[in-house]
Structures are given as structure tokens and as C-alpha cells.
Amino acid sequence: MSIPIKAVIDKRILSRSALWYTGTSLAIAGLFVFLTQIVGGYPTAGIIGGAIWSFVLSMIITMPLYTSYVKRKRRGTS
Amino acid sequence: MATQTITLQISGMSCASCVATIEGALGNLKGVSKARVNFAAQKAQVEYDPEQTDLQQIEEAVRDAGYEVVPDRLTLQVLGLRSAHCEGVVKQGLENLRGVARVEANPNTGTATVWYHAGIVSAAEIKQTVRNLGYEAEEKLEAEAALDREGEARRREIRRQGLWMLVSWSLAFIVMLGTFREYWILPQFIPEILGHRLTLFLLTTPVVLGPGWQFFLNSWRGLKHGVADMNLLYATGIGAAYLIGVVNTFWPAAGFGGEKAVFFESAVLLTSFIILGKWLEALTRGRTSEAIRRLMALQPKIARVIRNGKEIELPADEVLVDDLLLVRPGESIPVDGIVLEGYSAVDESMLTGESLPIEKTSGDQVIGGTLNKSGAFRFRATKVGKETALAQIIRLVEEAQASKAPIQKLADMVAGHFILAVHALALTVFFFWFFVGYWTFFDPQSRFLLTPYTLGEIGVFGFSVLLSITVLVISCPCAVGMATPSAMMAGTGKAAEHGVLFKGADAIEATTKLSAIIFDKTGTLTKGEPSVTDVFATDILGKSEVLKLAAIAEKNSEHPLGEAIVRGAKERGLDIQNADRFQSIPGHGVEAEWQGRKILLGNRKLMRERGVSLEVMVPKAEALENDGKTAMFVAIDANPVGLIAVADTLKDYSVEAVDQLHRLGLEVLMITGDNRRTAEAIARKVRIDRVLAEVLPQDKAEKVKELQAEGKKVAMVGDGVNDAPALAQADVGIAIGSGTDVAKETGHVILIKEDLRDVVVAMEAAKATMRKVKQNLFWAFSYNVASIPIGAGLFYPFFKLVVSPELAALLMAVSSLSVTLNTLLLRRFVPTVKRQIRVSGEISPLEPVLAGVHSAPSKGRSRLG
Numbered sequence A: 001m002s003i004p005i006k007a008v009i010d011k012r013i014l015s016r017s018a019l020w021y022t023g024t025s026l027a028i029a030g031l032f033v034f035l036t037q038i039v040g041g042y043p044t045a046g047i048i049g050g051a052i053w054s055f056v057l058s059m060i061i062t063m064p065l066y067t068s069y070v071k072r073k074r075r076g077t078s
Numbered sequence B: 001m002a003t004q005t006i007t008l009q010i011s012g013m014s015c016a017s018c019v020a021t022i023e024g025a026l027g028n029l030k031g032v033s034k035a036r037v038n039f040a041a042q043k044a045q046v047e048y049d050p051e052q053t054d055l056q057q058i059e060e061a062v063r064d065a066g067y068e069v070v071p072d073r074l075t076l077q078v079l080g081l082r083s084a085h086c087e088g089v090v091k092q093g094l095e096n097l098r099g100v101a102r103v104e105a106n107p108n109t110g111t112a113t114v115w116y117h118a119g120i121v122s123a124a125e126i127k128q129t130v131r132n133l134g135y136e137a138e139e140k141l142e143a144e145a146a147l148d149r150e151g152e153a154r155r156r157e158i159r160r161q162g163l164w165m166l167v168s169w170s171l172a173f174i175v176m177l178g179t180f181r182e183y184w185i186l187p188q189f190i191p192e193i194l195g196h197r198l199t200l201f202l203l204t205t206p207v208v209l210g211p212g213w214q215f216f217l218n219s220w221r222g223l224k225h226g227v228a229d230m231n232l233l234y235a236t237g238i239g240a241a242y243l244i245g246v247v248n249t250f251w252p253a254a255g256f257g258g259e260k261a262v263f264f265e266s267a268v269l270l271t272s273f274i275i276l277g278k279w280l281e282a283l284t285r286g287r288t289s290e291a292i293r294r295l296m297a298l299q300p301k302i303a304r305v306i307r308n309g310k311e312i313e314l315p316a317d318e319v320l321v322d323d324l325l326l327v328r329p330g331e332s333i334p335v336d337g338i339v340l341e342g343y344s345a346v347d348e349s350m351l352t353g354e355s356l357p358i359e360k361t362s363g364d365q366v367i368g369g370t371l372n373k374s375g376a377f378r379f380r381a382t383k384v385g386k387e388t389a390l391a392q393i394i395r396l397v398e399e400a401q402a403s404k405a406p407i408q409k410l411a412d413m414v415a416g417h418f419i420l421a422v423h424a425l426a427l428t429v430f431f432f433w434f435f436v437g438y439w440t441f442f443d444p445q446s447r448f449l450l451t452p453y454t455l456g457e458i459g460v461f462g463f464s465v466l467l468s469i470t471v472l473v474i475s476c477p478c479a480v481g482m483a484t485p486s487a488m489m490a491g492t493g494k495a496a497e498h499g500v501l502f503k504g505a506d507a508i509e510a511t512t513k514l515s516a517i518i519f520d521k522t523g524t525l526t527k528g529e530p531s532v533t534d535v536f537a538t539d540i541l542g543k544s545e546v547l548k549l550a551a552i553a554e555k556n557s558e559h560p561l562g563e564a565i566v567r568g569a570k571e572r573g574l575d576i577q578n579a580d581r582f583q584s585i586p587g588h589g590v591e592a593e594w595q596g597r598k599i600l601l602g603n604r605k606l607m608r609e610r611g612v613s614l615e616v617m618v619p620k621a622e623a624l625e626n627d628g629k630t631a632m633f634v635a636i637d638a639n640p641v642g643l644i645a646v647a648d649t650l651k652d653y654s655v656e657a658v659d660q661l662h663r664l665g666l667e668v669l670m671i672t673g674d675n676r677r678t679a680e681a682i683a684r685k686v687r688i689d690r691v692l693a694e695v696l697p698q699d700k701a702e703k704v705k706e707l708q709a710e711g712k713k714v715a716m717v718g719d720g721v722n723d724a725p726a727l728a729q730a731d732v733g734i735a736i737g738s739g740t741d742v743a744k745e746t747g748h749v750i751l752i753k754e755d756l757r758d759v760v761v762a763m764e765a766a767k768a769t770m771r772k773v774k775q776n777l778f779w780a781f782s783y784n785v786a787s788i789p790i791g792a793g794l795f796y797p798f799f800k801l802v803v804s805p806e807l808a809a810l811l812m813a814v815s816s817l818s819v820t821l822n823t824l825l826l827r828r829f830v831p832t833v834k835r836q837i838r839v840s841g842e843i844s845p846l847e848p849v850l851a852g853v854h855s856a857p858s859k860g861r862s863r864l865g
Helices: A003-038 A044-077 B018-025 B055-064 B085-095 B123-132 B141-145 B149-179 B197-209 B213-224 B230-251 B264-298 B389-402 B408-442 B460-474 B475-498 B505-511 B521-525 B543-554 B560-571 B603-607 B618-626 B654-663 B676-686 B697-709 B724-729 B757-791 B805-828 B832-839 B848-854
Strands: B004-011 B032-038 B042-047 B072-079 B102-107 B109-114 B136-139 B302-307 B310-316 B324-327 B336-342 B345-347 B358-360 B378-381 B500-502 B516-520 B526-537 B580-586 B591-595 B597-602 B629-634 B639-650 B667-671 B690-692 B714-718 B731-736 B749-751
Touching: A003 A044, A003 B408, A044 B213, A044 B230, A044 B408, A044 B460, B004 B055, B004 B580, B018 B032, B018 B042, B018 B055, B042 B055, B042 B597, B072 B123, B072 B654, B085 B102, B085 B109, B085 B123, B123 B136, B123 B805, B149 B197, B149 B264, B197 B230, B197 B264, B213 B230, B213 B505, B230 B408, B230 B460, B230 B805, B264 B389, B264 B805, B378 B714, B389 B475, B408 B460, B408 B475, B408 B757, B460 B500, B460 B618, B460 B757, B460 B805, B475 B500, B475 B505, B475 B757, B475 B805, B500 B505, B500 B697, B505 B516, B505 B757, B516 B521, B516 B697, B521 B526, B521 B639, B521 B667, B521 B676, B521 B714, B526 B543, B526 B597, B543 B591, B543 B597, B543 B629, B543 B639, B543 B667, B560 B629, B560 B639, B591 B618, B618 B629, B618 B639, B618 B676, B639 B676, B654 B667, B654 B832, B654 B848, B667 B676, B667 B697, B697 B714, B697 B724, B697 B805, B724 B731, B731 B757, B757 B832
Parallel strands: B516 B667, B516 B714, B667 B690, B714 B731, B731 B749
Antiparallel strands: B004 B042, B032 B042, B072 B109, B072 B136, B102 B109, B302 B310, B302 B324, B324 B378, B336 B378, B345 B358, B500 B749, B526 B639, B580 B591, B591 B597, B597 B629, B629 B639
16 A cells, blocks of 8 residues: 555655646746846747757756655655 | 664765755754764765664665665575575565565575675574574575675766766767867868767757766755755856856757857867766875775684584584684684693784784684684684674774765864855856856957967856856865865774774874873883893892792792792793792791791881891882882891882883883873872883882872963873773773773774883874865965865956866866865874884784794783784
8 A cells, every 4th residue: 555655755845846846947947037038139930949959947946855855845844 | 761773884975965965865854863974985884763764765865865775785695595485484574573674585595685784684594583583594605796886886887987988988088079070180080970969969959868867866856855955056057057058059040159159169178087087086095094994804704613522614693602712733723711731833914913923822812814824723712793803993993984074174163165156156157247257357368278269259157158158067065174184094994904993083183283192101102011121139149049949938929029039030940949948927028947947028117026127128119119119128037138119110112102202292291099108219210201110009180280371282191991991081092902802992092002102103194184174274275265266267357267167177076086085094004112123123014924933922011912
């Protein structure tokens, strides 16, 4: 019984943290696009590339942070 | 429920940041209370609750994080394993054994291969289980050849990275020729097609997806567990360079710098340099753990056991306690034991650092793993398997190597958060150059550092992302993470070679901070047994006669002073006959009759009571007593004939050791239960700075505490058993001459042999190790502090130079490698004592073979013998 329960918990942890880090990364990429519009004069390719690069780096930064945070929280309450 | 601790061999760790990945993965496992990973040793120590998790889940967590747990392998020839039924019985029986990971049984060949964790179950237990199942099991010799698992895993890693290096560097060379074919004289030799971006794409892709794929895979596995490691830096850097190349190759008008900014050479060289770094690191890393491998290699494989009157050869781990064993000249002693008959000289240098072979005769102890040099002897096994001195030493050294020093905390914290911090910095750098830097500072004529090539028409995105990638690649948490554990590993191993065992990395660090060192007197500074030091005779008899008569009187005495006199007389070759009558006078002395003469031996009070005049001898007696000696008067038929002084004598090298400690700037103290006069007499001889006299054994720890309250960092040197509380109270407890029971000793440092100079060796080894740790940390931090701002383009506005990602990768590899190479310099460490021995012509313990040929055996210099 323990393995399916563990798998379900793991899945919940993963999906909950995924929601958070993806959201945060999208927000940072959005901020990047917003700034390009404020400053103005950037080529479209640069804006797209920059948004993707910002998103990728943000994902890398936030993914481990959120995942371990949610796991710690889950372990603390279980 | 009690927790259990297991030590697992891990493979696949390529960088110090992997430590955080595995510790994170294990720490997230329910039931795991502590997970400690040592990159240098490639080992994980896991403390877990067996009711909540098990070995399988622990292994799974390690595997999920992208690494492998490497079990030991044992191949058994199983007699009677002939059918599928037998196969099932053997398999099931072994799989039920705790610590066995996997079993393969083959009824056709009659063999069973068992993968097991040596920290939980031993090969002997596995064989016994097979026997309990009703089969005969013999270890196949080829399994023994695979003893060095760690070495094998390392060789595999070297082979793997070597192969990848061959692939990546071959293709990188062609990509470089293609990329720069328009320069210099290259157009004359390099066909145009090689410079075409499609060709470059075809040459780069196999490098990124072949040798480079490991970084993507490992970083993804880490991210899944919420941990970022070094692979992530590589993967982001290589991936970004490659993707920009792909976009500019197939969609040059997309606006990412066009066909002149394909970056393929960056992707391919980046991969190649990183793999070069990994290959070099794997090549050198194992050398830091050479000492422990040398110790492991000492474990003998075969033993000659005499059972039922017949001599049979058995695997050494199957020898039982009380087995009778035979050792011939030139053979290794298989287990610990006591010599029953025969005579030989045994080279113990590999375990104790003792330079001369030790004489062994009936009643002497021998240690497994040492080398019998000259004669054959029989001995009875007293300790086998995990209990032997060698096994205990290996375990202690391994534990010390797996432990972490306090200084490592900072490095661990930095290395643990480094990757994310670098990514955050890369994002900041990208934002800065994209929105501000490019428009303010960019110059199309600017160049890559150390190349003549200009950046040309690179756009705002290309430039910003280039600097962002460089930041990712140039930073090196590996150097930070490796700095402490690699030096600790080399240092503990080197100290063990000289007979000094540190129980943990914290002991090494604490040893370097000492300001005072206390020696227990009896048994540590002195031999712990009184002996005759002076004989004084009046005109009536000669000195020998005085000693002989005193020995006759004391022959049946059980008093330590009496025993010392008898021993003294025997050592001088005197004939000691039995007294005709003997009477002990408690607290005063003895009275005896021999050949009609009345012998009286004792103190002043006894002599005065019997009317013996002492005028001539009293000044002499007082002088001896002022030197800390016990003077006993001898009278024959009520006439004073002489004086015998008995004292506890100093051990060899006590004075030398204390002098050396003074040279190291330590205050040296002596603690004893003796009266102050005796204690100070000894202290004067050894040149002790301060004496703590008349201290009862139970108050020694209190005295240590008082010194600590004075603000001193105190080491206590003493017997690991009797002085245990004081050793435990001291900042560093040094147990001396512990012999074959090293694991039972209290104390943070254990000296295998009874040579006080090893205290100095311990101090010097600790200092050398910590010096190396500090050098490594300084280099690693300095590199990162200097290189990251350069990579981020801090100096670009002034010099118009950019560090290319490939140069960044080369710098990163060099940084990591330099830490390992610096650590390897510890191999040259020779303690002052050993240097002096070399200069004075004695043979070094590092040259055991020569020692055996050129030097005469010594007797009794080690408590082991």
C-alpha cells in the first residue's frame, strides 16, 4: 500500500510546485516583455529570445526552490 | 525505533555540487534522519529509520537523482547448485539477507553472484548463509580481484570521459577549422564546405547530443528532486549556445545575430573543455584516496590454517577465532593473533609507521596485514574479520574521510547555493546588458579575450545572452566544494601511514588550534613500571653484591618496588637464589635470611627501628629523592651496606617529543597522582612547563576543564582506557599506544604505537592538512570572486574585451584541477621526526622492503608486539 500512496504524494508535490515555479517564471518573462515595451526599439526576435531565456533561467532558479519548499512543508505536516 | 546507519559507495558524482543533489534527494526521503555525502570519498552515509524506509528506497532515491549505488560483488562456486529448484533456494535465501541487493544464481555453472553492501553484510556472512542452506560455497578468486570497487568505478569514469573526450575533441578540431577557415592561411587548405553553417551544425550536433547529453540528463534528474547541480550550469550554457546556432543556421533572418553568429564553436568547445576537466579530475581525484586503498590492499587473501593436524589454505575472511595458523617468511599475516611457537621479525611499518621490524616470539601479538620477514611461526587467531586491527583502522580512516570539518560548513553553504545564485546572476547580467549595457557600451570592434576575432554584427540579444552564458560557465562551485574534503581525505590517509588515526575531520581542525597539551605521567611520559636506576654501596660490599642481596630478599615479594629490584638484578645477570626465610613488613620493607645472613631492605623508619646507622647514606638518599626516585636502604646483619634507587623511567623520545611541541609553540603540562616532589623531578627531566600533581584519576577531567576555562585549547595525551574522561573533555583527546583495539579507544586522535613523537606527527599532519584546506579555499573563492565579474562583462566598458564561453570553460576546468593538484602535494608530507630519521640514516617506514633488508629488528618498541 505504501508505494501507491507515496507515488500520489510525490505527484501532488510535483504538480503543486510546478504550478508555482511555472507561474513565477512566466511572470518574470512577462516582466521582461513589459520592460522591452516601455524602453522600446527592440527587434521582435530579441524580445522573443529574451523572454525565452528569462523564462528558462527563472525556471531553473525557481524549480528547485519551490520543489524543496513544498516537500519540506509536506513532510512537516505529514 | 532505533535508527540504522549505512555507508554506500556512490558512482557518477562528477562535481562537488553533486553532494548537495544526493543529500537533498536522500534528505527528502521519509525516514532518513541524516544523509552525509563525501565527494572525495564517493560515499554516502545514511542514518534512517528501518520502519519508515529501507535500503531499496534509499538506492532508488540515489538513482532518481542521477547517480548509482555501487554494491560489492561476490562470486561463489556453490557445490550442489544443479537445478532450478536449488537456484530458487539459494536466490531466496540470500535475497532475504539484509544488505544483499541482488542475486544471480546459475545452475549450469554452479555459481552464484551476489551484489551486496559491505557496510551491512560481509562476504563471510553470505557464504555462511549459503552453507546454512545446505550447500558448500567457495569464493571464486576473480571476485577478489575486484576488491577495489572505488578504483574500478573511477577507472570506468576515466574510460567513459576519455572516450567522450576523443569524440568531442576530434569534432571540435574540425569545427574550429571550419569556423575560422577565412582567417590567416587557412583558406588555402580548408575546403569552403567545412565552413558552411550546415556542416558545422552536422559536426556540432553529435557532440552536444553525445558527450554533452550527460549534462542535460543529470541536471533534469536533479531538478526533479528540487536540487540544482553543476550539470545545470553546463547544460544551460551548452544548450543556449547550441540553440542560438540552430536558429541562426535554419532561420538566419529571425534576428538572433544572423548566419555570422552561429556559436557552434562555442557549444562544441564548451562541451569539450568541460569533459576535459571532468576527465582530468577523475584522473587525479582518486590519488587523494591512495592511502586508504593501500591499507585495503594490505588485507591478506589467503591464510594457512592448521585444522585436524593438516595445513589447509583458506580465504582469510574464513579464519575463525582460535584457529591455529602458520606463517612462512615473506608472507603476510592473515589475521590478528598471539604467537604460540617460532621466532621471526615482522615488518609493521605499513600499519604503525614503525621503521624497524619487530621481533616476535612466543606470547607476542601479531597484526593481520603486516609482513613476516625472516622466520616461520605458528599463532592462534584472536581477532578475525571486522575485528582485526587493520579492519578497524580502515573503518576509522574511512569514517574520518567521510566526516566534515567545521571549516567546510561555509564551503558547503556556498557550494549548495552557488548554482542557483549563479543562475540568478546570469539572469541579472542578461537584463543589464539587454536594457542598459549594450546601448551604452557596445562597440562592434570589441573582441573575445585572447583571440583576434571581433564581435562584429552581434545584436543586443546575442551579446546579452553571450555574457549571460559566460557567467554560467566560468563559475566553479566544484573548486569550492572540493577544497576541504579532498585535503581532509589526503591528510587523514597520510597521517594513517605514519600510525596516526584522526577520528574525524573536526579533530584535524581542532588539533591545529591547540595552545596547551597535557601528558598523563604514568604510562605515557614514563614507562609506567618502576625500575632500578641507581645502586650505591658502602665500603663493605660491591654494588652487584648489594643488588643481589636485595633481590634475594625481594624474590618472593609482590610489591612493585620489590619486583623492580628482582628484575634489575636479573637484567644485570645476577644469580638470585631463594631466601631461607622471608618476611614482609607492610609499608616499610622486607626482612630475609640467606646463608645465615640477615638482610634488611626498606625505608629510613625501618632502619632506625632496627638500629641501623644511616649517616653515610642519608645525603645520597636525599639527592636521589629530590630527583623523584624512591631510595631503599640495604643492611646486612644490622650494618648499612648500600642504597638502591627505584623510579619510573622515562619512555624513549619523551624529551624529544616535548621539545618538538615547544617548537610548535605549545605549553606542555604533565598531570599525575604522584606527590609534587616526584612529579617535578620528572617534569624537570622532560622540560615540562607546568605540573599538575596529586590529581586523582577521577579529577583529571576537571583539571582539563579548568585549563579550558583559562581560554586554552587543550589536548590531553593519555591511555585511551584509564584516561577516557579527560580525553573526552579535552578539545583533542590523544590516545597513545592503543595497539589492536583502535576502535575501542576514547579520544579524537589515536596513535597506534607507543612513540610520543607521534603526538608531534599528529600536530604536523593536522597543520599540513589545514594549510592545504585554507590554500584550496582561498584559491577557489578567489577564482570565483575574480572570474565571475570578468565573465559578466564588468571590465568590458574599459577594455572592450569579452570572455568567450569556451575560454570560460577552460578556466573553470583549470580552477577545479588546480585544487586537486594542490591537494596532491600533501603526498610529499614527511613529519619532522621522520625527516630527522632519514638524515640520521635510519630507514623510513615508507620503504618497508629496504627496512627489512638493511636493519636489525627492534624489540618491544610497539605495544603491539
